[in-house]
Amino acid sequence: MHKTLYILLVTCIVFASCSSRKKTISDRQARRNNKTIQKANKEAIANYQAYTAQSYIDRFKTVAVQEMNLYGIPASITLAQGMFESGNGNSELAKVANNHFGIKCNGWNGEGYYKDDDNANDCFRVYKNPEESFRDHSDFLKKKRYAALFELDKNDYEGWAYGLKAAGYATNPQYPQLLINVIKKYNLDRFDRPETDLQKIKREDRVLAEINDNIGQPAKDAVVQETPVDKYYIVRQGDTLYNISKRFSLTVDELKALNNMADNNIKIGQKLVIAQ
Incomplete structure (x- = not known):
């Protein structure tokens, strides 16, 4: 009886250990993975041109308007989130992983880039280009908890800003006002369009x-x-x-x-x- 219990206990410990390893990644594995991605994107990283706020807007305003017309997310919100989350496109994630919105790997089948965030070595999605990041941002929001936002007018950026926070997009209590401040500072609502x-x-x-x-x-x-x-x-x-x-x-x-x-x-x- 004692032998049987011992075997069961050891089996459970091994299984739990394996399960834990599946959910986490060591610092060494993270560094090795990130070096592989950096090597693959070496030329793009070497030729990366730093953005100013205005050059970021000029570069991505068209794709933001396209996503607005497809899904109703105000272009001003998409641009403001991209600017805020990526430091106007100059963050490590934006440069190495083309990730402009800080979207993590949950439910993602593609490559991941590891970086300390809420937890050590959090996994972030890697995209082929920034446009893919903008499209995935729209797809990411097509979840039940964000559904009510799509019933807002597509030029209601204030409703979207407060709605994103209420739905749990960000933990920062000032997140809505931060987005609204960016929108007003750079007049981003000029890209929003009403609809019939x-x-x-x-x-x-x-x-x-x-x-x-x-x-x-x-x-x-x-x-x-x-x-x-x-x-x-x-x-x-x-x-x-x-x-x-x-x-x-x-x-x-x-x-x-x-x-x-x-x-x-x-x-x-x-x-x-x-x-x-």
């Missing part, structure tokens, strides 16, 4: 559908197909007669007529006729 109600609805539906796909859940809330599969639509949280009518190319009066409605009041779970 219909554009906003379509973008929200598309991005929220992608978020739901990412978390393996069926589409909900404002996520619907633009072309109805039948004649009915079930009212969801956040819906109004106006945005429902826009989704299905109707006017509010047409929608009310189809449903014999005397007013604009609707409730969650209500079944509406949206086609004859």
Whole structure:
């Protein structure tokens, strides 16, 4: 009996030790890994031109606007985060790993660069180029905890700044104001663009559908197909007669007529006729 218990105890200790090694990396392994990445990027690092705040903005304003148009993240927010997180593109992570947003390796299948941060030898994502970092920043935000931000107007940078902090993007209590200060100092909101109600609805539906796909859940809330599969639509949280009518190319009066409605009041779970 004692021998059996001893064997079980040793097995558990070995297993725990192996599991621990999988989750951490030694200083020697980190240095060896980082040297490999630095060697691979030796030419790019050697030819690296330091950015000023203005040259950083000039270099990345186009990609920030592209990401805004795709997902609704204000270009001013993306630029401000990139400038703040990467020291205007001059940080070690930006120069060696093309990582402009300090995104770590959690859920990442690519190369990692190790650097002390919250923990010793934290793993940060390595990108082929800065543009890949900007795209991954948008993808990184397509998580359930950030979903409400994509329902904001795409030029509501203050809402995004405070929303990022509330959703846990940063631990610094001053993070929203730091971003807002950068935006105001460099007039970054000049790159933000408003959108029509219909554009906003379509973008929200598309991005929220992608978020739901990412978390393996069926589409909900404002996520619907633009072309109805039948004649009915079930009212969801956040819906109004106006945005429902826009989704299905109707006017509010047409929608009310189809449903014999005397007013604009609707409730969650209500079944509406949206086609004859």
